[in-house]
Amino acid sequence: MTTLVDRFQAAADTLAVDGWCVLGQLLPAEATAVLAAECAAMHTAHRMTPARVGTGQSAPALRGDHTRWFEMNALSAAQQPFVEAIETLRHMLNRSLMLGLVESEAHYAVYPPGARYARHLDQLRGRDARVVSAVYYLNADWEPEDGGALRLYLDDDHSHDVLPRAGTLALFLSGRFEHEVLPATRERMSIACWMRRREPGALP
Ligand SMILES: O=C(O)CCC(=O)C(=O)O
Numbered sequence: 212m213t214t215l216v217d218r219f220q221a222a223a224d225t226l227a228v229d230g231w232c233v234l235g236q237l238l239p240a241e242a243t244a245v246l247a248a249e250c251a252a253m254h255t256a257h258r259m260t261p262a263r264v265g266t267g268q269s270a271p272a273l274r275g276d277h278t279r280w281f282e283m284n285a286l287s288a289a290q291q292p293f294v295e296a297i298e299t300l301r302h303m304l305n306r307s308l309m310l311g312l313v314e315s316e317a318h319y320a321v322y323p324p325g326a327r328y329a330r331h332l333d334q335l336r337g338r339d340a341r342v343v344s345a346v347y348y349l350n351a352d353w354e355p356e357d358g359g360a361l362r363l364y365l366d367d368d369h370s371h372d373v374l375p376r377a378g379t380l381a382l383f384l385s386g387r388f389e390h391e392v393l394p395a396t397r398e399r400m401s402i403a404c405w406m407r408r409r410e411p412g413a414l415p
């Protein structure tokens with residue numbers, strides 16, 4: 212049987228060579244369904260806020276999702292297995308790629324139908340502490356005609372689309388690949404995560 216650790220090792224190897232990879236079925240379906248239910252309930256209860264762009268303002272034409280950050284020291288029962296898996300992955304990436312990742316951050320995101328996130332890089336002009344981006348999708352029964360793909364612009368003018376299907380984790384180097392979220396015909400839910408190195412200039 213392939214263990215999670217074996218799959219993470221394979222992901223680390225692919226990330227080292229290509230700078231990106233996609234993992235299916237990160238968590239058991241039931242754990243993903245519980246995350247989806249929590250995310251949907253937060254959205255319904257108006258506990259999410261319109262996401263901001265680099266200028267610090269909300270700009271729905273560029274970015275139409277609503278987000279809510281995980282409180283890493285007060286995780287919900289739904290969030291715990293997810294963060295545990297991400298932290299295991301972070302430690303493995305540190306061991307095999309020497310990335311010096313000191314922490315992870317994560318937020319739920321809900322994109323209403325038609326919302327997009329225009330092409331962008333997850334680092335601001337290379338000054339950001341984000342090294343690895345990890346996006347986990349929560350949407351059951353997602354079909355290609357529903358839209359909403361993550362489009363990764365790869366090095367050589369090629370792009371790769373990832374469907375936001377429940378259980379799929381997209382991983383890529385934050386400073387290397389521009390990407391965008393295409394509009395969908397349905398509500399689209401995810402968890403966006405970043406593994407961070409120590410802030411330049413921060414105390415050790
Ligand atoms: O949801 C996605 O597929 C990607 C989201 C994204 O690019 C971001 O939050 O920076």
Ligand SMILES: [Fe+2]
Pocket residue numbers: 331332333390
């Ligand atoms: Fe992004």
